[in-house]
Amino acid sequence: MAKILFTVIPAAGHMNPTVPIAQALQARGHAVRYITGLSKIAMLERAGLTAQPILRGRADTPEQISHPVGAQVDTYNPLKIFTEIRYFLNLIRVGLQEMERIIADWRPDLVSTDFSTPIGIALANRNKLPWVTTTTVPSCIRTHIGTPIFLGGLSRPRHLGHTLRDWGGRQLHELLRVSLIVLLRRYWQELGIHLNLPNGGDGLYSPHAILALAPKELEYPRDWPAQLHWIGHLDWSDAAPLDPALLDFLAAGPLRAFVTFGSEQFVAKAPLLRQIAHTLNALNIRTLLTGGGAVDLSDLQLPNVRVVNYASYASILPHVDFVVHHGGAGITYSTIGAGKPALIIPDGKDQPDNAQKVVEMGAGLRLSQRRANATQVQAALQRLLHQPAFATQAQQFARTSAHYRPVESAVHVIEKLLPA
Numbered sequence: 001m002a003k004i005l006f007t008v009i010p011a012a013g014h015m016n017p018t019v020p021i022a023q024a025l026q027a028r029g030h031a032v033r034y035i036t037g038l039s040k041i042a043m044l045e046r047a048g049l050t051a052q053p054i055l056r057g058r059a060d061t062p063e064q065i066s067h068p069v070g071a072q073v074d075t076y077n078p079l080k081i082f083t084e085i086r087y088f089l090n091l092i093r094v095g096l097q098e099m100e101r102i103i104a105d106w107r108p109d110l111v112s113t114d115f116s117t118p119i120g121i122a123l124a125n126r127n128k129l130p131w132v133t134t135t136t137v138p139s140c141i142r143t144h145i146g147t148p149i150f151l152g153g154l155s156r157p158r159h160l161g162h163t164l165r166d167w168g169g170r171q172l173h174e175l176l177r178v179s180l181i182v183l184l185r186r187y188w189q190e191l192g193i194h195l196n197l198p199n200g201g202d203g204l205y206s207p208h209a210i211l212a213l214a215p216k217e218l219e220y221p222r223d224w225p226a227q228l229h230w231i232g233h234l235d236w237s238d239a240a241p242l243d244p245a246l247l248d249f250l251a252a253g254p255l256r257a258f259v260t261f262g263s264e265q266f267v268a269k270a271p272l273l274r275q276i277a278h279t280l281n282a283l284n285i286r287t288l289l290t291g292g293g294a295v296d297l298s299d300l301q302l303p304n305v306r307v308v309n310y311a312s313y314a315s316i317l318p319h320v321d322f323v324v325h326h327g328g329a330g331i332t333y334s335t336i337g338a339g340k341p342a343l344i345i346p347d348g349k350d351q352p353d354n355a356q357k358v359v360e361m362g363a364g365l366r367l368s369q370r371r372a373n374a375t376q377v378q379a380a381l382q383r384l385l386h387q388p389a390f391a392t393q394a395q396q397f398a399r400t401s402a403h404y405r406p407v408e409s410a411v412h413v414i415e416k417l418l419p420a
Helices: 012-027 038-045 062-066 078-105 118-126 158-181 187-191 246-253 269-282 313-319 329-337 350-361 372-387 389-399 405-417
Strands: 003-006 030-037 049-055 110-114 131-135 208-212 228-230 255-260 286-289 305-308 322-325 342-344 364-366
Touching: 003 012, 003 118, 012 030, 012 038, 012 110, 012 131, 012 329, 012 405, 030 038, 038 049, 049 313, 078 118, 078 158, 078 187, 110 118, 110 405, 118 131, 118 187, 131 305, 208 405, 228 405, 246 286, 246 305, 246 313, 246 372, 255 313, 269 286, 269 305, 269 372, 313 329, 322 329, 322 372, 329 342, 329 350, 329 389, 342 350, 342 372, 350 364, 364 372, 364 389
Parallel strands: 003 030, 003 110, 030 049, 110 131, 131 208, 208 228, 255 286, 255 322, 286 305, 322 342, 342 364
Antiparallel strands: none
């Protein structure tokens, strides 16, 4: 049997969907190992997987990777983008030395690397190993048609103006990529990573197989790469089962909500969660709220609100009527996969794009953080609750996307790439 190495940043939204795939491969007799940040090692070991940390103290948390040289705020400032990517590439160089020492005694037959973890690409390319990409955000892939992301969450194109808008956005992305190639040429060459391939492809994604851990039905039309496989969403968590008392608490209310802004920290997270909790409490909506381990909300003492540190989406979503969330890929896919409408208040990265896609399919509403005061949140919630079309569309999506068998599909693709 083969040796398979998973390289994933220590972020729940990136790591968790890969765990059932790794477990299934291990159950089939393959030797599986993870290399990631220290903060996820214990979780992986509880899941029965072997894991080794690298870059201790420098890449243990998503915040250290996403915002290594500034405040926890996403920005379109080209200078800050350049500075963060240069820092990240230097980090990869150091981490790569650690990884190559590890594989000197345990040489993998295949590397599975998360789309935001190019250290796995560098390891595979430098050691001539086949590799696959796992991605929860397939719209990040460089394509030549379609609506670009990371521009505030653009709508589907409906007229010529939108077509021109999308063309301009893609040119902006290409300008940024070419600038990074030129300005950081030495780093890319040393790492063996090619951003833009001669055939027009994206060098940050495997030429062998890309596993889209997402539902295709949510995406806008694009010229997707031929090696892209739509695996579907994987909702996995090692959170403890939900306390039956919390389920009883939810069941006692006429309306029930789940509120989460993910496990990562951002500036507005705590005040937004507190404000939403007070709004839902005033509306007499039974609410389960989580800070994702990033903020302490234990002092919230409201009769209609209960706070938990972590919660499994699969254990909660069947018991609520709607969700308020930040638009992270995991909660977005889980919510619509469960047929629940949502109010989405995105922060950054792909979150505005995910929010807009849900709006486009009619399964929820999007509210910017600037407008997310008590009045606007209450008005949005009233629309969500009193217009049944939102729930109907979410349920329709759940039915049309129920055909995925993500673990089986991913294992099949990976095993086809293994040496005979």
